[in-house]
Amino acid sequence: MISIYLIGHNFEYEIRELTRAFFFNEDIKFIDDIYESNGDMLIISKLNSSAKGLISITEIYKDNQLVYNERLDVDKIDIGKEDTYKKVKVGIISNLYNGLNKISPVEAPWGILTGVRPLKIVHDLLDKNYSYELIINILTDEYKLFPEKANLLYKIANKQRKYLYPLDDKRFSLYVAIPFCPTRCIYCSFPSCSIDRFGHMVDTYTDTLVYELDKIGSMMTDYNISTVYIGGGTPTAIPAKNLERIIQTIYRNFDKDKILEFTVEAGRPDTINLEMLNMLKDNHVDRISINPQTMNDSTLKLIGREHTSQDIVEVFHMARKIGFPVINMDLIIGLPSEGLREIRTTLSRIEELDPENLTIHTLAVKRGSKFKEVVDQYQLEDQRIIEQMIKETMNYANRMELEPYYLYRQKQMLGNFENVGYAKKEKECLYNIKMMEEKETIIAAGMGAISKIYYPKEDRIERVPNVKSLQEYIDRIDEMLARKRSFLS
Ligand SMILES: C[S@@+](CC[C@H](N)C(=O)[O-])C[C@H]1O[C@@H](n2cnc3c(N)ncnc32)[C@H](O)[C@@H]1O
Ligand code: SF4
Numbered sequence: 498m499i500s501i502y503l504i505g506h507n508f509e510y511e512i513r514e515l516t517r518a519f520f521f522n523e524d525i526k527f528i529d530d531i532y533e534s535n536g537d538m539l540i541i542s543k544l545n546s547s548a549k550g551l552i553s554i555t556e557i558y559k560d561n562q563l564v565y566n567e568r569l570d571v572d573k574i575d576i577g578k579e580d581t582y583k584k585v586k587v588g589i590i591s592n593l594y595n596g597l598n599k600i601s602p603v604e605a606p607w608g609i610l611t612g613v614r615p616l617k618i619v620h621d622l623l624d625k626n627y628s629y630e631l632i633i634n635i636l637t638d639e640y641k642l643f644p645e646k647a648n649l650l651y652k653i654a655n656k657q658r659k660y661l662y663p664l665d666d667k668r669f670s671l672y673v674a675i676p677f678c679p680t681r682c683i684y685c686s687f688p689s690c691s692i693d694r695f696g697h698m699v700d701t702y703t704d705t706l707v708y709e710l711d712k713i714g715s716m717m718t719d720y721n722i723s724t725v726y727i728g729g730g731t732p733t734a735i736p737a738k739n740l741e742r743i744i745q746t747i748y749r750n751f752d753k754d755k756i757l758e759f760t761v762e763a764g765r766p767d768t769i770n771l772e773m774l775n776m777l778k779d780n781h782v783d784r785i786s787i788n789p790q791t792m793n794d795s796t797l798k799l800i801g802r803e804h805t806s807q808d809i810v811e812v813f814h815m816a817r818k819i820g821f822p823v824i825n826m827d828l829i830i831g832l833p834s835e836g837l838r839e840i841r842t843t844l845s846r847i848e849e850l851d852p853e854n855l856t857i858h859t860l861a862v863k864r865g866s867k868f869k870e871v872v873d874q875y876q877l878e879d880q881r882i883i884e885q886m887i888k889e890t891m892n893y894a895n896r897m898e899l900e901p902y903y904l905y906r907q908k909q910m911l912g913n914f915e916n917v918g919y920a921k922k923e924k925e926c927l928y929n930i931k932m933m934e935e936k937e938t939i940i941a942a943g944m945g946a947i948s949k950i951y952y953p954k955e956d957r958i959e960r961v962p963n964v965k966s967l968q969e970y971i972d973r974i975d976e977m978l979a980r981k982r983s984f985l986s
């Protein structure tokens with residue numbers, strides 16, 4: 498147990514996430530008084546304000562022995578902007594980082610960054626015309642990133658800019674959620690319903706979604722559509738005729754000629770057949786995902802995916818023959834029972850298929866997934882092996898002429914790493930970039946889908962979520978539409 502006592506500030510979220518990055522499985526408790534401390538470790542993080550300025554003080558005690566005690570002058574921090582709140586936050590967190598880094602064997606390649614979107618910092622600095630050297634210095638000195646992560650961010654941000662700028666408050670992307678799956682994978686916490694149990698609701702769900710899309714269509718007449726993404730769940734888990742009705746509703750409501758990219762996450766091969774793929778192609782879907790997660794059959798069984806690696810290969814060839822311009826494949830690093838050997842097997846089989854996009858996730862042990870309940874039964878690979886596996890994915894991506902084009906991080910991710918999307922030249926998924934960097938409005942339809950309205954002048958978004966239960970989505974659709982309408986006006 499780690500007890501944490503904050504004095505003079507309340508950056509509880511950031512302190513918790515950073516401490517968790519160094520001590521993954523420890524319980525963390527925030528205390529209101531030093532006498533409540535009852536664990537092996539006590540962290541005191543204090544913000545002192547005096548005539549001399551703001552000072553961050555961190556003390557760490559292990560087994561009642563003081564092992565770290567430092568003061569850090571907040572004024573000396575340079576993050577490329579005079580934002581006192583942000584400088585105080587960086588000062589407090591980087592002082593804690595220095596202490597945890599000293600006492601923990603775990604490394605934190607992302608330094609003090611605990612958020613999901615590390616690229617935002619680089620886009621901000623590029624907006625101000627900062628040079629490469631200055632940006633790398635800020636990332637490594639102030640945010641404590643390892644140089645390879647700083648360089649990765651710089652490279653990706655530069656690749657993304659032509660797709661994000663110029664900003665336009667009248668442009669939007671459309672996300673449509675189909676929250677059905679054949680079975681539940683043990684690591685997954687996305688809102689999704691098993692088709693076996695909820696299959697009887699697919700028609701009513703389709704009716705409600707079509708109704709929502711029609712209403713959104715009449716709300717968005719002043720806006721221009723840019724990309725469409727149908728995700729889930731597994732959109733291809735519902736009958737092809739339902740999915741086709743949804744796609745045609747999109748074309749009925751939005752200008753087809755303006756759509757730059759239309760993705761359908763086909764996902765699991767056990768939901769894909771020739772009829773489904775032909776329907777998608779006939780309806781001008783130009784990007785699909787066929788996701789192995791791993792090409793090792795024993796792991797596929799263990800994680801609850803009822804398909805084999807051979808099914809992946811067959812479906813992939815089928816999609817190639819039909820002629821989809823972009824096929825993406827998702828993999829997860831750090832799945833139970835997998836090490837370097839298994840990831841090499843997976844990557845060499847993917848290399849033979851040669852997809853245009855490859856998305857590499859690092860396993861996140863999420864609350865709400867079945868995996869969280871049974872995590873102790875598995876041997877999870879330690880940080881260094883995860884790191885080697887990630888390096889191997891980079892090597893293979895390089896050989897396959899795939900370059901990193903988007904990146905995000907998640908909470909509870911193994912070994913403090915990241916998720917990276919790779920693409921062949923000019924085959925980057927525009928929706929993924931726009932959604933992650935939050936510089937364009939996303940209007941989202943369907944159960945659990947979250948709309949994000951972008952206000953370019955203030956460079957901020959407003960989240961407008963739909964409810965996460967199937968029945969409630971159907972019952973409360975008008976209420977959710979009214980909320981979208983009010984944010985758009
Ligand atoms: C919303 S899922 C939908 C994909 C599709 N239903 C499928 O399973 O093929 C998108 C991707 O997130 C990744 N993912 C889901 N849960 C994860 C977790 N706990 N840790 C790491 N990656 C995860 C998987 O690679 C998955 O393909
Ligand atoms: S990973 Fe995909 S198929 Fe598996 S439960 Fe999650 S959304 Fe469904």
